[in-house]
Amino acid sequence: MIRSAKMSRYSPAEIEARWQAAWEKDDVFKAVRSAEKPKYYVLEMFPYPSGRIHMGHVRNYTMGDVIARYKIATGHSVLHPMGWDAFGMPAENAAMAIGGHPKDWTYGNIADMRDQMKPLGLSIDWSREFATCDPEYYGQQQALFLDFLQEGLVYRKNAIVNWDPVDMTVLANEQVEGGRGWRSGALVERRELTQWFFKISDHSEELLAALDTLDNWPAKVKLMQANWIGKSRGLQFAFSTIDAPEGFDRIEVYTTRPDTLLGASFVGISPDHPLAKLLEKTNPEIAAFCAECRKGGTTEEAIETAEKLGMDIGLRVRHPFDTSWELPVYIANFILMDYGTGAIFGCPAHDQRDFDFATKYGLPIISTFLPAEDADPKVTEAFVPAKSEKVYYNGKFAGETWQTGEEAVAAAIEACEAQGVGQGVTKYRLRDWGLSRQRYWGCPIPVVHCDACGVVPEKKENLPIELPYDVDFGTPGNPLDRHPTWRNCACPSCGAAAKRETDTMDTFVDSSWYFARFTSPHADTPTVMEDAAYWMNVDQYIGGIEHAILHLLYSRFFARAMQITGHLPESAIEPFDALFTQGMVTHEIYLTRDDKDRPVYHLPEDVTDGKLADGTPVEIIPSAKMSKSKKNVVDPLGIIASYGADTARWFVLSDSPPERDVEWTASGAEAAFKHLGRVWNISTRTTEMPKDEEGEGDTDLLRAMHKTIHDVTMGVESFGFNAAIAKLYAFTATLQKSKAGHTAQREAIMTLAQLMAPMTPHLAEEIWTAQGGTGLITTAPWPKADAAMLIDDTVTLPIQINGKRRAEIQVPADMPKEEVEKRALNHEAVLRILDGATPKKVIVVPGRIINVVV
RNA sequence: GCGGGCGUGAUGGAAUGGUAGACAUACCAGACUUAAAAUCUGUUGGGCCUUGUGCCCGUGGGGGUUCGAGUCCCCCCGCCCGCACCA
Numbered sequence A: 001m002i003r004s005a006k007m008s009r010y011s012p013a014e015i016e017a018r019w020q021a022a023w024e025k026d027d028v029f030k031a032v033r034s035a036e037k038p039k040y041y042v043l044e045m046f047p048y049p050s051g052r053i054h055m056g057h058v059r060n061y062t063m064g065d066v067i068a069r070y071k072i073a074t075g076h077s078v079l080h081p082m083g084w085d086a087f088g089m090p091a092e093n094a095a096m097a098i099g100g101h102p103k104d105w106t107y108g109n110i111a112d113m114r115d116q117m118k119p120l121g122l123s124i125d126w127s128r129e130f131a132t133c134d135p136e137y138y139g140q141q142q143a144l145f146l147d148f149l150q151e152g153l154v155y156r157k158n159a160i161v162n163w164d165p166v167d168m169t170v171l172a173n174e175q176v177e178g179g180r181g182w183r184s185g186a187l188v189e190r191r192e193l194t195q196w197f198f199k200i201s202d203h204s205e206e207l208l209a210a211l212d213t214l215d216n217w218p219a220k221v222k223l224m225q226a227n228w229i230g231k232s233r234g235l236q237f238a239f240s241t242i243d244a245p246e247g248f249d250r251i252e253v254y255t256t257r258p259d260t261l262l263g264a265s266f267v268g269i270s271p272d273h274p275l276a277k278l279l280e281k282t283n284p285e286i287a288a289f290c291a292e293c294r295k296g297g298t299t300e301e302a303i304e305t306a307e308k309l310g311m312d313i314g315l316r317v318r319h320p321f322d323t324s325w326e327l328p329v330y331i332a333n334f335i336l337m338d339y340g341t342g343a344i345f346g347c348p349a350h351d352q353r354d355f356d357f358a359t360k361y362g363l364p365i366i367s368t369f370l371p372a373e374d375a376d377p378k379v380t381e382a383f384v385p386a387k388s389e390k391v392y393y394n395g396k397f398a399g400e401t402w403q404t405g406e407e408a409v410a411a412a413i414e415a416c417e418a419q420g421v422g423q424g425v426t427k428y429r430l431r432d433w434g435l436s437r438q439r440y441w442g443c444p445i446p447v448v449h450c451d452a453c454g455v456v457p458e459k460k461e462n463l464p465i466e467l468p469y470d471v472d473f474g475t476p477g478n479p480l481d482r483h484p485t486w487r488n489c490a491c492p493s494c495g496a497a498a499k500r501e502t503d504t505m506d507t508f509v510d511s512s513w514y515f516a517r518f519t520s521p522h523a524d525t526p527t528v529m530e531d532a533a534y535w536m537n538v539d540q541y542i543g544g545i546e547h548a549i550l551h552l553l554y555s556r557f558f559a560r561a562m563q564i565t566g567h568l569p570e571s572a573i574e575p576f577d578a579l580f581t582q583g584m585v586t587h588e589i590y591l592t593r594d595d596k597d598r599p600v601y602h603l604p605e606d607v608t609d610g611k612l613a614d615g616t617p618v619e620i621i622p623s624a625k626m627s628k629s630k631k632n633v634v635d636p637l638g639i640i641a642s643y644g645a646d647t648a649r650w651f652v653l654s655d656s657p658p659e660r661d662v663e664w665t666a667s668g669a670e671a672a673f674k675h676l677g678r679v680w681n682i683s684t685r686t687t688e689m690p691k692d693e694e695g696e697g698d699t700d701l702l703r704a705m706h707k708t709i710h711d712v713t714m715g716v717e718s719f720g721f722n723a724a725i726a727k728l729y730a731f732t733a734t735l736q737k738s739k740a741g742h743t744a745q746r747e748a749i750m751t752l753a754q755l756m757a758p759m760t761p762h763l764a765e766e767i768w769t770a771q772g773g774t775g776l777i778t779t780a781p782w783p784k785a786d787a788a789m790l791i792d793d794t795v796t797l798p799i800q801i802n803g804k805r806r807a808e809i810q811v812p813a814d815m816p817k818e819e820v821e822k823r824a825l826n827h828e829a830v831l832r833i834l835d836g837a838t839p840k841k842v843i844v845v846p847g848r849i850i851n852v853v854v
Numbered sequence B: 001g002c003g004g005g006c007g008u009g010a011u012g013g014a015a016u017g018g019u020a021g022a023c024a025u026a027c028c029a030g031a032c033u034u035a036a037a038a039u040c041u042g043u044u045g046g047g048c049c050u051u052g053u054g055c056c057c058g059u060g061g062g063g064g065u066u067c068g069a070g071u072c073c074c075c076c077c078g079c080c081c082g083c084a085c086c087a
Helices: A012-026 A055-073 A089-098 A102-120 A135-150 A200-213 A219-229 A258-263 A274-282 A284-293 A300-305 A352-361 A405-418 A529-535 A550-564 A636-643 A645-654 A666-688 A698-717 A721-737 A742-756 A761-770 A817-825 A828-834
Strands: A039-044 A077-079 A154-164 A169-171 A189-198 A232-242 A250-255 A266-269 A310-319 A322-332 A343-346 A390-393 A402-404 A423-427 A447-450 A454-457 A488-490 A497-500 A540-544 A579-582 A585-593 A599-602 A619-625 A794-801 A804-812 A841-845 A849-853
Touching: A012 A102, A012 A645, A012 A761, A039 A055, A039 A529, A055 A077, A055 A102, A055 A540, A055 A579, A055 A585, A055 A636, A055 A645, A055 A698, A089 A102, A102 A636, A102 A645, A135 A154, A135 A454, A135 A550, A200 A219, A200 A550, A219 A550, A232 A258, A232 A322, A232 A405, A250 A258, A250 A266, A250 A343, A258 A405, A266 A352, A274 A284, A284 A310, A284 A322, A310 A352, A322 A352, A343 A352, A402 A405, A405 A423, A636 A645, A636 A666, A645 A666, A645 A721, A645 A761, A666 A721, A666 A742, A666 A761, A698 A721, A698 A742, A721 A742, A742 A761, A794 A817, A794 A828, A804 A817, A804 A828, A817 A828, A817 A841, A817 A849
Parallel strands: A039 A077, A039 A540, A266 A322, A540 A579, A794 A849
Antiparallel strands: A154 A169, A154 A189, A232 A250, A232 A310, A232 A423, A266 A343, A310 A322, A390 A402, A447 A454, A447 A497, A488 A497, A585 A599, A585 A619, A794 A804, A841 A849
């Protein structure tokens, strides 16, 4: 039994540890399957174990915690787990930079971060914790991989990587800086390797169509995913070539704008197109050009922003509608082999990129449609109207003369098919997911290369294939490749000596099913159907908008793949019922300049009133993402030490809407702390009040209380935490000024504590106990607003004249519209402004507003 | 370059298409105090005059829809996120 000390001053350091111990002792956050209660699964995107928590974590996990605690109070059986996205490059980089081993570094960081997280008082079931680098986890991931392989969901093909020719190693995109390797500074090249792929593209249509079922996802995320999948309807057809090398008498192209076929002025192929590859073998000029095109990074951004280069390879093709019309063929660096057929036709009049290209290489620019019938067909820039806009087609082709782009495309496909020129095709931009990584600190791909049997899956009983510990990071590249013995194994098929695959998996694989693993985190199969069926789906998923596409799309694919392989029920193929994307925590940047005018950054604690300790004024850059290099960081541990976790939790929720960035300010944190102190003082005052004296305004206080219950409940349910907190501030002020009697005040302060409990659980427990509440506030039922107390007898309606507010009237809430209108028109100010004029129209929105139009 | 989002007082922000600026910070003023801190109370978008129950302007800029726009539509500017090997 917990007895609070005699209440005097609000001292979080003392109460927070005590209540955390109480929750742990009672196991209140242990997720238990229950037959009576509805379940609720709340999950925040798990962190990378960098070693230090930052304010962004505090905000993210506090939001999830508010939901979890609210759901506990509303009678749910709650699953709120935590784990670690623990594989990845930073651990290897640390090993290279400062020595040590990725495993030791990672587990050390996890221990540190767990220690930093626990004082926040989060409602997490720590018994379910795991790290993706635990062999227990990644062994099950290997089992999933083998099942996917058997189902044909995984295959091998060649793909392009960034190659550092000096370090002789593959580079991640972030390791390519301005087209050069980050360590060696060498110009990066593109190189082909055989790699493993998940067949996510087989599910393009499904993943696109199912977005419509995700009612509780932000529309922007669904839109981004839809655009990423990129479904298009176009025409695939061939240009016949003139005197081309053998096997290339046709060049297949795909276009989404067949209606512009009469504006074609050249054919472009990718430097990786089979024809380009053939020609570069014998033609040194073409070889040099292709090599030039292959310089630089592999990102779409790098390719799209690079200067457009092309080379006329001398080959000519015939236009499908006019065999006397010949077009040149260019190799061009902006054409992707991965999309369509790796070949396009260029229509400079209606595509800005083609326009720039044609201008550069002196190619003809032929208009096929115009904004108006009498518009000048001479083109000075690409005319690219929305596809839904009607335009005038000046060349004879297909469909109406005046039609939208969409109509024209459909008509063009139909016409081409009828003439035997190609066929209508639906394509998707989404590519298969390359999962091979030539790195050590990841989940080993459980396959074996046998001279006799080829690529053979490892036997499940040999899992997990564990990473060897004795590796060296002295030289760049994958230490698994260099390991003296680890690769050696017996072929699972024929038993002969064979070699292990040394590639490991993309860390996106690790994070694509962890949410399912949390439902049975220590099982010896990836999931347990019964547990998965009970806890899935995640009812509320919370994380950063930066994961809007890849992580969420991959997870959606994995849920389908796991369903196909019998690891998830059909009901869980859309694993996240509701998604919320939260904003960042930002802070001002403080800087001075050195003698060369370079910025010198200063920590917030070294700056007071815009000055350093020695009086030097600092430049201030507002609202910047917290980053170590800019020194605009606030350490949550320091804040917890000064003010307590409740203050940190309260502040990160109070100042901004959760989906937007919040600026951390010292004064804001101070204010949050003061406010919690005020609430504490009200509780103390209540306990010291005479118990049997009559007060004044009991009903007014309780009315305000019920309104607050209503508003805060709505706020929590709709992620309006900042608005909910504003209501709590207002109610605190009302309570503080109230002269109500003890019974009403006690009810008010206990209710206030309950409404605050999801945000400031320690303070809430302390007040609950001080007021004689039963049990823990954490498990006490959420207060219910009394509907009768929410209805006002009279309402104040603003009166607008021509949309400008000119007066207001008080009327009974249930007064009929006609009566309200009559009263408004007889209002003194209204009569004065109307000055005898007759209103043309009077709009009365009951309970809202009156607008008089003259 | 392409896709998505955001932009409101000195500051963070509030506002189912219906009183723009709730709530908080900061500032200023007052109470308490020998004083300071702490605490409490109050004022504060800009402008105008005739100081009123007053008028005009005001939600990045420009245009539009509507009785009514911060909110919806179009164009522009700025910032942020993503672009498939960062997590």
